[in-house]
Amino acid sequence: MVNLTDVNAAFERICATTGVHQTAVMTCASLDVLAGASLFFKCEHLQKTGSFKARGALNAVRSLDQQTAANGVATHSSGNHGAALAWAAASRHIPAFVVVPNNAPLAKKHNIALHGAEIIECEPTLQAREATLGEVVRRTGANYIPPYDDDRVIAGQGTATLELLAQTGHLDSIVTPVGGGGLLAGSILAAGAGIRIFGAEPAMADDAFRSLATGIRVTAHTPRTIADGLQTTLGERNFAIIKTRSAGILLVSEDEIRAAMTLLWSRLKQLVEPSSAVTLAAVLRYPEHFAGQRVGLVLTGGNMTLPALGV
Amino acid sequence: MVNLTDVNAAFERICATTGVHQTAVMTCASLDVLAGASLFFKCEHLQKTGSFKARGALNAVRSLDQQTAANGVATHSSGNHGAALAWAAASRHIPAFVVVPNNAPLAKKHNIALHGAEIIECEPTLQAREATLGEVVRRTGANYIPPYDDDRVIAGQGTATLELLAQTGHLDSIVTPVGGGGLLAGSILAAGAGIRIFGAEPAMADDAFRSLATGIRVTAHTPRTIADGLQTTLGERNFAIIKTRSAGILLVSEDEIRAAMTLLWSRLKQLVEPSSAVTLAAVLRYPEHFAGQRVGLVLTGGNMTLPALGV
Numbered sequence: 001m002v003n004l005t006d007v008n009a010a011f012e013r014i015c016a017t018t019g020v021h022q023t024a025v026m027t028c029a030s031l032d033v034l035a036g037a038s039l040f041f042k043c044e045h046l047q048k049t050g051s052f053k054a055r056g057a058l059n060a061v062r063s064l065d066q067q068t069a070a071n072g073v074a075t076h077s078s079g080n081h082g083a084a085l086a087w088a089a090a091s092r093h094i095p096a097f098v099v100v101p102n103n104a105p106l107a108k109k110h111n112i113a114l115h116g117a118e119i120i121e122c123e124p125t126l127q128a129r130e131a132t133l134g135e136v137v138r139r140t141g142a143n144y145i146p147p148y149d150d151d152r153v154i155a156g157q158g159t160a161t162l163e164l165l166a167q168t169g170h171l172d173s174i175v176t177p178v179g180g181g182g183l184l185a186g187s188i189l190a191a192g193a194g195i196r197i198f199g200a201e202p203a204m205a206d207d208a209f210r211s212l213a214t215g216i217r218v219t220a221h222t223p224r225t226i227a228d229g230l231q232t233t234l235g236e237r238n239f240a241i242i243k244t245r246s247a248g249i250l251l252v253s254e255d256e257i258r259a260a261m262t263l264l265w266s267r268l269k270q271l272v273e274p275s276s277a278v279t280l281a282a283v284l285r286y287p288e289h290f291a292g293q294r295v296g297l298v299l300t301g302g303n304m305t306l307p308a309l310g311v
Numbered sequence: 312m313v314n315l316t317d318v319n320a321a322f323e324r325i326c327a328t329t330g331v332h333q334t335a336v337m338t339c340a341s342l343d344v345l346a347g348a349s350l351f352f353k354c355e356h357l358q359k360t361g362s363f364k365a366r367g368a369l370n371a372v373r374s375l376d377q378q379t380a381a382n383g384v385a386t387h388s389s390g391n392h393g394a395a396l397a398w399a400a401a402s403r404h405i406p407a408f409v410v411v412p413n414n415a416p417l418a419k420k421h422n423i424a425l426h427g428a429e430i431i432e433c434e435p436t437l438q439a440r441e442a443t444l445g446e447v448v449r450r451t452g453a454n455y456i457p458p459y460d461d462d463r464v465i466a467g468q469g470t471a472t473l474e475l476l477a478q479t480g481h482l483d484s485i486v487t488p489v490g491g492g493g494l495l496a497g498s499i500l501a502a503g504a505g506i507r508i509f510g511a512e513p514a515m516a517d518d519a520f521r522s523l524a525t526g527i528r529v530t531a532h533t534p535r536t537i538a539d540g541l542q543t544t545l546g547e548r549n550f551a552i553i554k555t556r557s558a559g560i561l562l563v564s565e566d567e568i569r570a571a572m573t574l575l576w577s578r579l580k581q582l583v584e585p586s587s588a589v590t591l592a593a594v595l596r597y598p599e600h601f602a603g604q605r606v607g608l609v610l611t612g613g614n615m616t617l618p619a620l621g622v
Contacts, residue, residue: 107577262617266617269357270581
């Protein structure tokens with residue numbers, strides 16, 4: 001199973017040389033007062049391609065040997081992983097093919113095209129995604145790089161937390177969103193045993209919560225949340241890691257996500273996407289886990305269709 | 312006349328000890344491509360109270376002797392200077408009174424109240440502002456701290472550019488918005504002779520442009536711009552500095568301001584207010600002044616009524 005050694009190797013592969021950005025860590029006095037804790041926001045919305053997904057994608061692309069890489073890479077993605085893979089492939093001068101559900105946010109599709117990938121649209125169902133991806137891989141010979149259920153991707157995402165800890169020093173807790181579980185699993189591997197790692201999940205997309213509660217991974221669900229990046233189902237490898245060592249999954253409502261996003265926009269002045277707001281929503285909703293602590297929160301992405309300019 | 316020595320003294324007074332933030336400088340590869348130049352964004356929207364105005368206000372408040380300070384401070388402001396003065400006064404435990412036009416953005420009024428100032432509303436005319444302020448000063452004995460036409464304020468605002476240059480090394484040009492001219496004048500004092508300092512101004516609020524063109528300060532105009540922070544009229548002290556040493560005033564249209572703001576939101580992921588976007592709008596509108604250069608742009612503030620969440 002993927003472990004800390006893999007996260008460290010990913011760090012050497014994508015962070016120590018020219019690759020992903022070392023993103024800033026922000027703090028905000030007024031949010032600290034609100035939370036009753038010291039919050040450290042890891043700004044992965046300022047990462048290459050606008051999300052932490054650049055880490056896992058670049059680690060996977062750089063892990064391919066020369067001959068295998070030549071055929072290019074392919075994936076299915078509702079947005080951020082697709083853009084990240086397109087960027088990572090372009091940086092190695094190999095082609096990328098991205099299967100995108102036709103209801104994905106326009107800004108995310110645009111971000112994929114911007115980095116030069118070929119976009120193939122499909123119906124927004126898991127079956128349609130898999131069928132379309134299978135066809136693309138057969139046609140092109142490209143290597144499938146899964147969005148989260150993949151050791152290289154999990155190790156790559158873990159570098160965000162490795163970096164956060166190097167920047168802040170000791171943290172008592174870290175909260176990351178959980179969709180497919182790549183970032184949460186990677187963060188668990190990256191953090192030492194003394195740090196509690198929580199997943200934050202929309203109550204309207206609670207498959208990780210239910211999987212942990214029952215011990216059986218939920219494989220089919222119908223999420224309905226504004227956090228469009230968190231509609232995916234927890235991966236198998238991800239679940240194996242999360243069920244052993246996560247401190248728990250914290251559910252938040254749609255209203256709580258919206259309120260937290262408004263705070264991140266108005267106080268931090270950071271234009272993060274809804275999926276990024278679930279962590280602050282969880283910290284504010286469950287003060288019993290965080291009061292008086294040093295808490296890391298990963299702001300995962302900033303790719304969204306812009307609201308109408310209210311001016 | 313206020314000069315570089317005053318800016319350096321302000322730096323010691325407000326930056327070298329606990330006071331204002333040293334704000335980050337951001338860069339963005341895709342905006343560099345668009346501009347054909349290397350852009351360095353000084354993030355004063357991440358400053359205390361959400362704008363560079365914290366610098367001038369704190370410098371003025373800390374310049375008062377103990378006995379004078381005890382009566383508190385007063386000003387008129389459409390928003391950011393008011394919040395900045397409220398914060399600076401609170402940090403010295405003295406009262407603040409802020410006269411605000413009744414059409415000021417709600418977010419800015421809220422920001423003033425948040426820092427504990429007493430808000431006094433008035434009609435949105437210069438006459439009403441001055442009359443109301445005069446009455447407040449008579450009633451309370453508070454010291455009037457002007458929003459821009461004041462040596463202490465100009466010197467304080469100049470520390471933003473002093474800091475920017477220390478962070479980036481040599482810049483060929485710096486662009487700041489111009490409203491009352493506090494930041495532009497302060498930046499001119501702070502920068503060496505080898506750096507060209509431009510003011511960027513909405514064409515719909517072009518009093519600085521016309522003042523420079525004719526050599527006579529425009530004292531009455533009726534601005535109509537989304538850049539609500541730039542509706543003020545150029546100050547006398549400010550004009551004296553700007554007319555001697557600025558590289559020019561660059562006018563931009565409302566559409567250019569909106570387009571630049573959209574770029575700052577979508578590419579930099581920074582929720583800046585419209586007044587902050589005039590600098591990028593100017594760099595994109597007048598490439599002949601900036602092509603191939605290292606250009607500093609001051610993002611002045613991030614206080615605005617949030618757009619409806621488009622999710």
